[in-house]
Amino acid sequence: MGRHRGKLVTSTDPDSCDKVARQTLNDWSKGLHMSCGDFTKSRQLLQPSEEEAVKDWLAHESGAARPVQPRDLSARVNEISGRLPGKHWHCRYLARHKKSISTHKPWNLDLKRAQNFNKTTVEGYFTLRGELDKKYNGIPAAHNWNMNEKGNQMGGGWNGDGSKFIFATEDRDFYRQHSDNLELVFAQR
Numbered sequence: 001m002g003r004h005r006g007k008l009v010t011s012t013d014p015d016s017c018d019k020v021a022r023q024t025l026n027d028w029s030k031g032l033h034m035s036c037g038d039f040t041k042s043r044q045l046l047q048p049s050e051e052e053a054v055k056d057w058l059a060h061e062s063g064a065a066r067p068v069q070p071r072d073l074s075a076r077v078n079e080i081s082g083r084l085p086g087k088h089w090h091c092r093y094l095a096r097h098k099k100s101i102s103t104h105k106p107w108n109l110d111l112k113r114a115q116n117f118n119k120t121t122v123e124g125y126f127t128l129r130g131e132l133d134k135k136y137n138g139i140p141a142a143h144n145w146n147m148n149e150k151g152n153q154m155g156g157g158w159n160g161d162g163s164k165f166i167f168a169t170e171d172r173d174f175y176r177q178h179s180d181n182l183e184l185v186f187a188q189r
Contacts, residue, residue, distance in 0.1 A: 045081045045089070054080070055097050059168035062101075065109050065175045067165035070094075094166070103164040106176035 027033035034042070046054065054077070061068050068076075070090035077085050094101060133139055167174050 045077055045083055045085055050080060051093075051096075054093075055100055058101050058166050059170075062165075062167040062171055062174075065177045067106060067167050067174070067176055069163060069165055070103070073166060098169075100169055101166055102169050104167050104174040105162065106165050106167075106174045108178035109175040 024033060054073075058068055058073070073090050073093070074085045077089070094103065165174075165176060
């Protein structure tokens, strides 16, 4: 007795046996044959707890502006499971967890600016700002300026390669830490 395409099949029912090979029925009766779902679970690279841990790690890395590329994800899974994932394994993994992680093209974020994306720095700024407002009875909005960067950049531009990275779906901003260091070179003949 077993299931074939969702229908119950027995070796004594002649109508249900004509489409199933005799060897398959024999294997079912001896307990040697697996259902498709059981076979898929036996071939899965990661255990469910490992999949959850990897998903949480991907969300953490994207929140820290260090998103992971799909090829790097496959390398990490190889380290965890000891088996090399297939070429499109990451696509199936992302499809299984599409409610919590997805791929996007990131905006580059300079490392110096990324240092300011921590809770302590932001709270400290607004605490100082509140103290100044109290001390001077409020600062008019017309006198609030951000003068920290000025200048021009000659040349350069959009030179991204279009690579996508894995982000948590709850993230609204897709940033990746990337050095914005522009070095000047003088060439002389």
